[in-house]
Amino acid sequence: MSTGFIRHVDRRRCFALLAGIAVASAPSGTVFASAHAAATAEPRIDAARLQATLEQLSTFGRPAGGSFADGVSRVAYSDADVAGRAYAMGLMRDAGLDPHIDAAGNITGTRAGSDPALKPIVIGSHVDSVPGGGNFDGQVGSMAAIEVVRALQEHHVVTRHPLEVTLWSNEEGGPIGSSAAVETIPAEALERLYSGVRMRDGLLKIGGDPDHLALARRAPHSLHCYLELHIEQGGVLEKAGIAVGVVDGIVSIDEYDVEVKGFANHAGTTPMGERRDALLTAARVVEAVREIATRAPGRQVGTVGRFQVFPNAPNVIPGRVLLSVEFRDLSAETIARLGAETAARLQQIARETGTEISMVRAIHDDPALADVRIQKQIEAAAATLGLTTLHLPSGAGHDAQNLAKLGPMGMIFIPSIGGISHSPKELSRWSDCANGADVLLRTILRVDRSNLQPAN
Numbered sequence: 001m002s003t004g005f006i007r008h009v010d011r012r013r014c015f016a017l018l019a020g021i022a023v024a025s026a027p028s029g030t031v032f033a034s035a036h037a038a039a040t041a042e043p044r045i046d047a048a049r050l051q052a053t054l055e056q057l058s059t060f061g062r063p064a065g066g067s068f069a070d071g072v073s074r075v076a077y078s079d080a081d082v083a084g085r086a087y088a089m090g091l092m093r094d095a096g097l098d099p100h101i102d103a104a105g106n107i108t109g110t111r112a113g114s115d116p117a118l119k120p121i122v123i124g125s126h127v128d129s130v131p132g133g134g135n136f137d138g139q140v141g142s143m144a145a146i147e148v149v150r151a152l153q154e155h156h157v158v159t160r161h162p163l164e165v166t167l168w169s170n171e172e173g174g175p176i177g178s179s180a181a182v183e184t185i186p187a188e189a190l191e192r193l194y195s196g197v198r199m200r201d202g203l204l205k206i207g208g209d210p211d212h213l214a215l216a217r218r219a220p221h222s223l224h225c226y227l228e229l230h231i232e233q234g235g236v237l238e239k240a241g242i243a244v245g246v247v248d249g250i251v252s253i254d255e256y257d258v259e260v261k262g263f264a265n266h267a268g269t270t271p272m273g274e275r276r277d278a279l280l281t282a283a284r285v286v287e288a289v290r291e292i293a294t295r296a297p298g299r300q301v302g303t304v305g306r307f308q309v310f311p312n313a314p315n316v317i318p319g320r321v322l323l324s325v326e327f328r329d330l331s332a333e334t335i336a337r338l339g340a341e342t343a344a345r346l347q348q349i350a351r352e353t354g355t356e357i358s359m360v361r362a363i364h365d366d367p368a369l370a371d372v373r374i375q376k377q378i379e380a381a382a383a384t385l386g387l388t389t390l391h392l393p394s395g396a397g398h399d400a401q402n403l404a405k406l407g408p409m410g411m412i413f414i415p416s417i418g419g420i421s422h423s424p425k426e427l428s429r430w431s432d433c434a435n436g437a438d439v440l441l442r443t444i445l446r447v448d449r450s451n452l453q454p455a456n
């Protein structure tokens with residue numbers, strides 16, 4: 001039994017939280033004289049228009065002969081992705097944004113603020129989907145970001161900071177577009193296939209420039225903050241009857257490759273007492289992961305999701321099993337402890353079963369914490385709309401985890417009915433979509449008046 005951490009991959013860095021909120025007084029020329037006046041005078045998004053754009057976006061990548069309920073396959077770099085992106089760019093033009101595509105295929109458009117010296121408030125999400133996906137993942141945040149700009153236009157509200165809408169390319173593949181904004185994508189990665197398309201060709205197809213990907217890089221502290229509205233993709237908000245989720249951060253992930261070595265032998269002639277059955281041992285590993293993940297209170301999760309049995313024949317005692325063990329939590333320390341406990345337990349199981357078990361960490365993702373000041377602004381924005389809020393971590397990855405490397409980040413969740421996502425059955429109520437967009441709009445107006453010090 002060996003436990004080495006030889007393939008440690010740091011894909012995110014920890015984001016330092018800053019304490020305290022400094023709220024600047026509203027500058028002359030804005031429509032908001034005070035927080036109280038703002039509660040009644042602040043603009044609202046157009047719920048019917050938001051719904052119409054989501055329904056229209058759903059036609060790009062819809063199964064032939066299907067309806068909205070059949071979801072979408074708008075996989076990055078597909079014809080449907082190109083068509084959906086073109087539709088979104090048209091909406092951005094209608095909203096007075098002048099969209100352009102950067103080298104990584106991200107679509108960006110900016111609305112000028114009243115103070116050109118200030119850094120932009122960046123909002124957005126993604127319009128690509130998984131194969132056989134739903135109509136809400138990424139799409140709610142994307143259409144709401146554009147709707148927010150239209151609402152500001154119609155209400156003649158000019159923010160102090162420039163307001164940038166960015167629709168990140170190929171979120172489901174990595175996320176790729178937002179990764180290119182914060183780190184160097186190795187050249188060999190461009191040769192990999194994504195859904196049958198070489199990444200390089202895919203980027204060219206959506207208007208990117210794979211030979212100059214570095215142009216898509218953004219500097220740390222180059223934005224005032226990043227805000228993303230997204231569906232929860234879990235069932236916590238719906239079960240609790242809460243309208244708006246205030247995301248604490250995106251969880252840290254430790255993924256391990258585990259190998260169990262037993263002895264392959266004849267299934268008919270080897271007595272039960274003389275077997276070293278790798279699959280039987282692996283089954284105990286699966287149970288141990290669940291037991292370790294659930295033993296202490298908290299929101300940590302542990303999963304064995306990949307399982308390969310060798311030789312995988314009905315008449316052979318399994319001699320070898322490969323499996324994955326994954327832990328997620330907002331605290332990197334917590335999942336490191338769970339990993340250490342698992343490693344110790346696996347040694348014990350190996351001794352008891354006469355097998356060998358190795359456990360190697362394959363992936364480590366640091367948590368991406370949401371800025372506490374922005375969390376408070378999201379809560380306050382929801383309160384002015386009479387909406388209930390609940391703090392929760394995001395167990396899924398988002399573009400926001402990359403943007404947190406550049407500046408303060410905040411995420412707003414709306415309920416997912418039944419907690420279903422990455423499925424045509426993915427569903428959020430239209431009223432929740434509208435609420436989320438209104439919270440996004442009001443959060444923008446609040447952070448626009450806030451002095452968010454640069455992250456260190």
Ligand SMILES: [Zn+2]
Pocket residue numbers: 126137138171230398
């Ligand atoms: Zn998403």
